Amino acid sequence: MPESTAAPHTPAAPAASGDDRAGGVPIRLIEVTKRFGTTAAPAVDDLTMTIPAGEIVVFLGPSGCGKTTTMRMINRLIEPTSGRIMIGDTDAKQQRPDELRRHIGYVIQQAGLFPHMTVAQNIAQVPLMLGWPKPRIAERVDELLTLVGLDPAEYRRRYPRQLSGGQQQRVGVARALAADPPVLLMDEPFGALDPITRENLQDELLRLQRELSKTIVFVTHDVDEALKLGDRIAILDTGSTIVQYARAEEILTNPANAYVEQFIGGESSMRLLKLTRVADITPENIATARFDDSAAEVHLRLTETGAERAIVLDERDRPLHWAHPAELAAAPGTVADLAGARDDRLSTVVSADATLREAMEALLNCPEDIVPIVADGAYAGAVTLASVQGHISAIYERQKELRRRRLAAGLPPVSLTADPEDSAGSEPPEETEAAVAAGEAS
Ligand SMILES: Nc1ncnc2c1ncn2[C@@H]1O[C@H](COP(=O)(O)OP(=O)(O)OP(=O)(O)O)[C@@H](O)[C@H]1O
Numbered sequence: 456m457p458e459s460t461a462a463p464h465t466p467a468a469p470a471a472s473g474d475d476r477a478g479g480v481p482i483r484l485i486e487v488t489k490r491f492g493t494t495a496a497p498a499v500d501d502l503t504m505t506i507p508a509g510e511i512v513v514f515l516g517p518s519g520c521g522k523t524t525t526m527r528m529i530n531r532l533i534e535p536t537s538g539r540i541m542i543g544d545t546d547a548k549q550q551r552p553d554e555l556r557r558h559i560g561y562v563i564q565q566a567g568l569f570p571h572m573t574v575a576q577n578i579a580q581v582p583l584m585l586g587w588p589k590p591r592i593a594e595r596v597d598e599l600l601t602l603v604g605l606d607p608a609e610y611r612r613r614y615p616r617q618l619s620g621g622q623q624q625r626v627g628v629a630r631a632l633a634a635d636p637p638v639l640l641m642d643e644p645f646g647a648l649d650p651i652t653r654e655n656l657q658d659e660l661l662r663l664q665r666e667l668s669k670t671i672v673f674v675t676h677d678v679d680e681a682l683k684l685g686d687r688i689a690i691l692d693t694g695s696t697i698v699q700y701a702r703a704e705e706i707l708t709n710p711a712n713a714y715v716e717q718f719i720g721g722e723s724s725m726r727l728l729k730l731t732r733v734a735d736i737t738p739e740n741i742a743t744a745r746f747d748d749s750a751a752e753v754h755l756r757l758t759e760t761g762a763e764r765a766i767v768l769d770e771r772d773r774p775l776h777w778a779h780p781a782e783l784a785a786a787p788g789t790v791a792d793l794a795g796a797r798d799d800r801l802s803t804v805v806s807a808d809a810t811l812r813e814a815m816e817a818l819l820n821c822p823e824d825i826v827p828i829v830a831d832g833a834y835a836g837a838v839t840l841a842s843v844q845g846h847i848s849a850i851y852e853r854q855k856e857l858r859r860r861r862l863a864a865g866l867p868p869v870s871l872t873a874d875p876e877d878s879a880g881s882e883p884p885e886e887t888e889a890a891v892a893a894g895e896a897s
Pocket residue numbers: 456457491498516517518519520521522523524525676
């Protein structure tokens with residue numbers, strides 16, 4: 456990444472209405488080229504792409520391929536040699552750079568905070584420039600600190616040197632959001648942080664995004680970060696050439712070529728497990744029982760259906776323990792008479808919000824070959840190795856089918872654009888994707 460020549464700049468938009476919170480605006484780059492000097496090959500070579508409103512789009516590519524240059528042309532820290540950049544309905548070239556940047560938040564590595572200013576003063580820079588009244592600025596600073604997980608009372612008067620790297624980065628994000636811009640540019644914002652802080656900030660960004668729905672362009676070298684954060688990922692080669700521009704699922708299961716495969720670096724299925732939530736799979740349907748159910752009656756139900764076990768639930772549907780036919784046969788009265796009943800709360804359950812990787816971990820560490828799923832504490836089905844495997848296989852099959860259909864329609868086999876209406880694009884019409892997803896025959 457080239458050194459920033461501009462002062463850290465946090466653009467702003469008038470926030471009085473708060474309308475921007477409803478979502479971001481799309482960004483379109485149209486045949487954009489950037490040439491530094493006259494002889495060198497272009498740093499960005501005829502790039503056309505759409506970044507959809509309210510999505511996180513990650514630029515992933517090797518050092519020097521043009522990610523930062525592309526990003527900086529969006530807020531005109533770098534001027535394109537040719538081509539057009541539209542932010543919403545506005546041609547970036549038609550706006551004064553300082554005016555444009557009021558609508559584009561910018562977060563860079565190591566936050567770029569002004570060291571001689573307090574946290575509050577750093578965040579307040581753009582609102583001050585916009586002439587907001589002092590009480591409104593103070594209120595906004597506190598609101599933003601809370602939003603990024605820092606207690607205003609504790610942090611607003613600190614200086615950047617009195618913060619950890621992760622806290623500085625949080626302040627950097629707060630500053631970028633100060634005037635509620637619809638667009639955020641984030642250039643390797645978590646690159647200098649330790650893995651745990653980095654993971655926490657990624658989670659925070661996803662939480663914020665669920666609330667704010669900004670249009671976010673995020674540059675990273677880190678494949679796992681890209682897969683986790685990106686609604687779409689643009690895999691770029693020299694000159695910001697798009698090699699594939701698709702959702703993580705497609706990148707992992709239908710890589711465009713050896714370049715993408717090499718970039719992803721194997722373990723696609725394991726990476727898919729991290730991307731998929733337990734709530735996304737079809738849960739196993741297991742027989743349930745209550746304490747006051749007759750053990751004989753539950754036993755009969757299991758033997759009639761050939762089921763290996765029932766799950767015993769308490770009065771609030773929380774899973775307590777497994778009941779197997781042999782124990783039920785030996786129990787004198789109700790399910791409550793089973794040995795260890797009531798005290799025997801299941802230690803291994805998995806949340807519906809957990810990833811399939813966490814579910815696999817639970818499965819590998821529990822004595823049964825099945826783990827109950829809980830949603831808000833209540834039983835919501837169960838997961839087995841077979842259900843995980845079935846889900847992953849279905850994803851591969853779906854992508855194989857999409858690829859086959861694209862080829863049959865004379866389109867490139869992978870997505871190169873986010874814009875289905877773009878006639879140069881490779882995305883099959885939405886209904887085709889939907890039909891494939893629904894398993895409809897062609
Ligand atoms: N100000 C500049 N003058 C001349 N060449 C430049 C300038 N800025 C960038 N370049 C060149 O443009 C190309 C793209 O650089 P850019 O910083 O956009 O790449 P990048 O993909 O962001 O790299 P990294 O991941 O290392 O940050 C590189 O070859 C770089 O040397």
